[in-house]
Amino acid sequence: MPVRQDYDLKDLLRVMQRLRDPDTGCPWDLAQDFDTIVPSTLEEAYELAAAIEQKDFPHIAEELGDLLFQVIFYAQLGAERELFDFAEIVSILASKLIRRHPHVFANGELEGVVRETSSVEAIKESWESIKREERLNRQETSLLADIPVALPSLARAQKLQKRAAGVGFDWPDSAGVLRKLDEEIAEFVAAADEGPQRQEEELGDIIFTAVNLARHMGVDAESALRRASTRFEERFSRLEAKASGAQGGIEALDAQALDELWEQVKRGA
Numbered sequence: 001m002p003v004r005q006d007y008d009l010k011d012l013l014r015v016m017q018r019l020r021d022p023d024t025g026c027p028w029d030l031a032q033d034f035d036t037i038v039p040s041t042l043e044e045a046y047e048l049a050a051a052i053e054q055k056d057f058p059h060i061a062e063e064l065g066d067l068l069f070q071v072i073f074y075a076q077l078g079a080e081r082e083l084f085d086f087a088e089i090v091s092i093l094a095s096k097l098i099r100r101h102p103h104v105f106a107n108g109e110l111e112g113v114v115r116e117t118s119s120v121e122a123i124k125e126s127w128e129s130i131k132r133e134e135r136l137n138r139q140e141t142s143l144l145a146d147i148p149v150a151l152p153s154l155a156r157a158q159k160l161q162k163r164a165a166g167v168g169f170d171w172p173d174s175a176g177v178l179r180k181l182d183e184e185i186a187e188f189v190a191a192a193d194e195g196p197q198r199q200e201e202e203l204g205d206i207i208f209t210a211v212n213l214a215r216h217m218g219v220d221a222e223s224a225l226r227r228a229s230t231r232f233e234e235r236f237s238r239l240e241a242k243a244s245g246a247q248g249g250i251e252a253l254d255a256q257a258l259d260e261l262w263e264q265v266k267r268g269a
Contacts (some may be wrong), residue, residue, distance in 0.1 A: 002164075002179045012068075012072055013075075013076075015071060015075045016069075016072045017076065019081065020076050029073075032073070032077075033077065034074065034077055037074070040070065041067075041070040042066045044063065044066045044069075044070055045067060047063050047065055047066070048060065048063040048064060048066075049223075049226070050226075051063045053223070053226070053227070053230075058150060060132075061084055070104070071086075072086065072091065074089075075089055077104060088119075089234060092167075094110075094221070098110060098148055099130065100130050101128060102114070102126065102130075103116075103118040103123055103126065125214055128166055131146075140164070142161055143163055143166075143167065144163055144164070147159050149161065152222055152230075154207075154211055154221040154222045154225060155206050157207075157211040157212075157221070157222070158211050158214070158215050158220070158221050158222070161211065161212050161215055162215060165215075171216065173216065174213060174216040174217055177209065177212050177213045177216050178213065180209050180212075181206070181209045181210060181213060184205045184206045184209050185201065185206055187202050187205070188202035188203055188205075188206055212244065235262070235265045235266065236267045239261050239265050242261050242264065242265065243258075
């Protein structure tokens with residue numbers, strides 16, 4: 001067994017080079033390209049989010065490493081095609097962060113120090129102004145142009161709404177959003193006989209408005225739904241445990257019996 005040793009970023013980059021070596025590398029890694037590793041990237045990001053939500057700090061370090069490896073993988077693919085490399089990724093990121101934080105980096109210099117303290121609101125306004133300028137430089141004229149379509153649906157809805165709210169297209173408070181939610185639910189009920197496409201549209205409007213309500217309440221919709229799913233999973237597991245004593249198990253219980261057990265679980269009984 002090899003002796004454990006401490007590795008650094010240079011070693012990690014070398015590991016990736018070895019994995020992609022055409023002669024002595026890993027067949028699986030050699031078969032990958034930009035498109036095929038995207039699902040792994042998304043999966044690693046969600047595994048990190050789950051570890052953070054569970055306060056599993058030893059596991060967080062491991063998950064951060066897995067996510068970093070995704071960046072290293074893309075960097076190797078870019079280098080092989082002479083598109084970009086890891087050094088360029090780091091340089092672009094550092095430049096962007098310095099540019100977007102003029103309240104920290106005086107004159108756009110890494111060691112330039114701004115002595116005055118900025119308010120959070122002023123920082124937000126500056127951030128959005130800088131991003132608008134970046135979009136114009138990329139010839140993206142729409143305010144929503146750079147919001148990725150591939151974002152999870154709840155997160156994308158929240159980002160679209162936040163961006164629109166930045167120019168005043170928003171409800172003044174959560175009460176207006178609640179009224180809009182009631183309106184959307186009524187429209188969904190009215191569309192019950194109008195076919196699945198119409199129902200899907202109206203249901204989508206309900207979810208979109210619920211995300212807007214979450215944003216007004218300072219709640220991240222994606223995290224809220226993940227936590228709700230986790231609560232359901234935990235409660236259903238306890239329901240299964242309670243039902244295991246019944247003859248035939250959970251499958252043998254009728255809807256009323258299941259509902260009674262569910263209420264017991266929710267009460268912690």
